[in-house]
Amino acid sequence: MQSLCWFIGRHAYLRGLVMLLLWSILTPLALAADLVQPRPQPNAPTGGTLTIGYMREISSPDGFQAVGSFDRMYFFAGNETLVSIGKDGLYDPAESLAYAYEVLDDGKRYRFHLRKGVEFQGGLGEMTAADVAWSLNRIHQADTGSRWSSLYRSFDRAVEVDRYTVDALLKERDANLIIRMFDRPSIVHSRKHWEAVGGAVQHKIRPLATGPYQLVDWQVGIDQKWMKHPAYWRGQPMADQVVIKVITENRTRLAALQTGEVQVAWLQAEQIPEAQKDPNIKVWSFGGVGWDGWAWYPGLAPLDDLRLRRALVKAVDRNALNKAVYLNTLMASKAHTFPTESAYGIDAKDLWDGEVLKFDPPAAKKLVQEVARDKGLKLPIELQGVCEQRPDRQLVCEFLQAAWAEVGVKLHLKIVANAAERLAVVEQCQTHVNQTGGLTVAPHDMEGILLSSATGNISMRVCQGKGHTLTPNDAKVQAELDRLLNEAAQQMDLPQALAIYKKVQRLALENLWLYVPAMLRVNYIGCHIPTTGGCDTNPIRGDGFVRVGDFWRKR
């Protein structure tokens, strides 16, 4: 009996062993089928120093803690996100630290499959699920320098499943999680290094991540130096060194590009005609990455009257604005926040060219007079505005001031030094108009302004009970926007989500709700062709910015 049992046991054991062997051979093969191979570097390493001309102060080489949207121009030299955005604006697994993801538990769990062999800079070892989970969990921890908590309301926590698998657990379904992760909150850092340097403050100065270049020096206001990361997972970086040079003066930055001392530079719109004349410079553009216009607060009278809001839009000749202020380098929006051509964009030509919003000063004047008569207001109707002390912004403000004066509205402007001060003024609840702009790259950016709980919704979030009151009709508009946006955020089916986002934009535009994205921004990048590789096709990604790692020095 014992021998039989032994035989049966041995048989089962052998069978188990065979199964195990088969599993161990087949499983990697099966996984390998799903594994998206890393995209190789576009060129063999050529060495040398690649110099990038950046136009303003660098906030931090640690992408997680960098504050401005333009900072993407440089921090992707060393930092990488869990999921990357491609040139088409979609998830690009070949350049992502997660080569695939699954949506589980009815959209409340996202499972990320990590690449093997992704090495951290500085010899910190391989990136594992523990690093990824820890990195994502910083989002809701204030002492990590995170400013992303409100953007990730649905995100609960990340947990390590195994060495190469991470689960992101959500409080509620979020159809936009992957799009949110294209930006810096999903940058993966080494916990070991973070703790070794003592936390966020020091990591902000000397971060280590997984990208192609490792920061070696940062002189505030002067430059950053990054050396190649020899164990980079996509192969040897093409340059030996990258220097991000801060050249705040626009003409000087163009001169640096013209002389070839800088290979790639961000160009200001007014420099474009000059740059395009230079045969050594190739200019690439990306339209619709953001919008420029103004925000206003329907809760503050007399802007609580939709007729006045419409009058003010109808008083502005956007083509003239484009020509006078932006030298025709922007585009008058034909939609709402997104360009019409974008999957999320709407065709609102009927509104912009029709009775509702068309440039028509006499009609605008009539509307203003109607509002003044009905509300017992004196003409000109007086509005308070705030404007940043920046040449383009001030010009826009003066343009609005002049255009509105023509139709009987006097705009008093308070000039402030920066966006933070602008916001401080707005939060005092006495300002009607706030000259501003924003991004259009992701649908969830709409939530940040239009939702009643959104930080950008000043009338609802800050000024309710402080002089701002929505009319019953406007309250209905807000309620409907809230409903639609919440529904869209949970809609996993893309076509259906798109339809809802289009409804949101139509409703917001018809009611000129909170912000008027009159112009679509265009980003410009210049390459010095004789010394620079990577500029034959448009190098700008779907977020409107370039990646340092895409360029190389020509020999």
Add this chain to the structure above:
Amino acid sequence: MRKYLVRRLLNMLPTLILVSLGVFALVRWLPSDPARLLAGVDDSGAIDPALYARITKELGLDQPIVVQYAYWLGGVVRGNWGKSYLSGMEVLPQIVHRLQFTVQLAIAAWLFGLLLGIPLGTISAVRRNSPLDIAVTAFAISGVAIPHFWLGMMLIVLFAVWLGWLPYGGFDANLFVTPGLWIKQMLLPTFVLGTGLAAILMRQTRAALLEVFREPYILTARSKGLQESRVIWTHAMKNSLLPVVTIASLQFGTLVGGTVVTETVFTLPGLGKFVVDAVLRRDYLVVQMGLLVLTMAVMFSNFIADVVYTYLDPRIRYD
């Protein structure tokens, strides 16, 4: 003399304390605050109030203003200049790094101004009302009138973009290690910054010399049959140099504190630009320390002017 110097140096202390108070108060009178900037406006144009409150506390900005001042001044005296609110880096090494460059640029521009201004002023005075005098005077007026910003930009386009002889700007050279590169990188900024000084010195030298030429002892020297060059260099120049030296010394302080436009145009790592950037970012500690250091530079150059003045004019005694 030594007593005078010591007294003069000690007199600087109350001035410095007053300046520190002024700088501290001025910086805080600026609208907004660094906590707002650090909290960062998100893509929707808003700031997280909880984060803002936390940063305010961390930076000590919730403390009474007197406490903040005392804490800051105590740190300055102890050599702890604090950390930049925005970058988190130590302020002291950053200021020292930039001051090194600014002093190099100021010295170069100052020497350029002296070497160009005094000889031109002399020629102009000696050849008074000649075409040469008119040309030199025109240069002087241009030197004062042309904005540094415009001149710098034109020089960049001409020498860097069109001719390709010089770099557009930037600075990473060392005078002793890479002197050739140092000269190349310093040439245009020195010219731009030094031209204004040269113009001032030229006009001052010319006026002073013309005044001295009218003195009886110059007439005596000439009537003795001395060579004109000796009359100018030995007799006239020494006496006419007094106001020139005073102005040149005082101008050194102005140069150290007035390099910001040149530094911006040529993308130079100087203290002026550093402080202006810090003002825009409301980086209080950097602004306070930068302004204090610049004030000290001006005070020190005034002090040197006094010393040189005493040396040149033995009639002046400080008891």
